[in-house]
Amino acid sequence: ALGGWASAGHVTAVRVTPIAFRDPPLLNAAGIHEPYALRSIIELETSTGLVGLGESYGDTEMLADLNATAPQLIGLDPFLLNDLQLRVERSVSNRAQRGLSLAPGTHGDKATLKVLSAFEVACYDLMGQALGHPVCDLLGGKVRDEVPYSAYLFFKYAEHLGSPYAADSWGEAVTPEQLVAQARRMIGEYGFESIKLKGGALDPDLEAAGVRALAAAFPGMPLRIDPNANWSLDLATRLGKELGSLLEYYEDPTPTLEGMAELHRRTGLPLATNMVVTTQEEFRRNVQLNGVQVLLSDHHYWGGLRATQQLAQMCRVFGLGLSMHSNSHLGISLMAMTHLAASVPNLTYACDTHYPWQEEEVIVGGKVTITGGAVRVPDRPGLGVTLDRGALERLHQQYLDCGIVRRDDAAQMRRYDPGFTGELPRYREEAKG
């Protein structure tokens, strides 16, 4: 390079490897997690011998979009993210209606942004390696040395029906007592200092009793519940009034931005979402309606690390709080989330992560350590993780063997309840009078 400037070279090979890893029978409004969760592992190799990593969704449509883009990236300079964006836009078109019933937080109409994000993270990993700086330095530097995550609790069954492998060690959680036991174990093992409860799965009054039991067992610990829009407005209003004083924020209790705005008018509670504000258009409407007051960011669908920093700035301008959403994921995603969160001053809530529910890994050294409820921001160049090729091969073989090609929590739930539809909101306040 001219004048001894650092260079990451140009992209010479792109690899997209679908993997499947074991996932417990966790309940949510869409149904139940399948025995395996899918992800894609992205590798960008460059002319200087570097390999940049990314991790994203692994369903069929996403893989098709990633694979359609891969050949267009040959020759790309990883520093030129605007060039990356143009190349992605040329090869992927958003398909607003794919006719699929998707799990909450799985956005079928964001193909371009999802693909951009998957490759953008790998570019950041390459830039960091070329410059000898951790990714957070390329995002302005860390404003915190470690990133706090929350204990992400789920109601769950003890076993997967028809599962090929032994039950997980967490056991059943369908009562408040079992939920508190799950929280004690998760907090005991990882030191989390705040709790997120996935709701919208069981009888809402039982879930509310779960919230009260958690508040009693962990006094003063920030607590949130997320029913994924499975409660009608009247039900969300009653339970909001009952639980409000215990909640840090009330996440997606009821459908639509209009519904959330009305709920906020009725209860005054801080509402959060990863469901009704997921595009810039929805962001603008939310500002007009004052629907939610806290946004859950997710670089995997907002268009990457840079776009999420811009989202953080928009939240600042409009006085909104900022938190972070997750889906089932492994360590490459966790490190991308950690570098990003470390660089965003106004990300003031503990981030969501499903990571404690995962037993398998694709990175060298196995699972990333969470202590005191937080992940330390690594100071190694790039994301700071290396691919374990043996593990990648094994999890890819598991993908080929498991037969799952698209996340479908409702289909999995129909093994337990043949009439299950997943339609929202299924829980409604009893008609009065």
Ligand code: GKR
């Ligand atoms: O993993 O079951 C799950 C969650 O329900 C996930 O699909 C959501 O996207 O974590 C998510 C959320 O906060 O809505």
Ligand code: MG
């Ligand atoms: Mg949510």
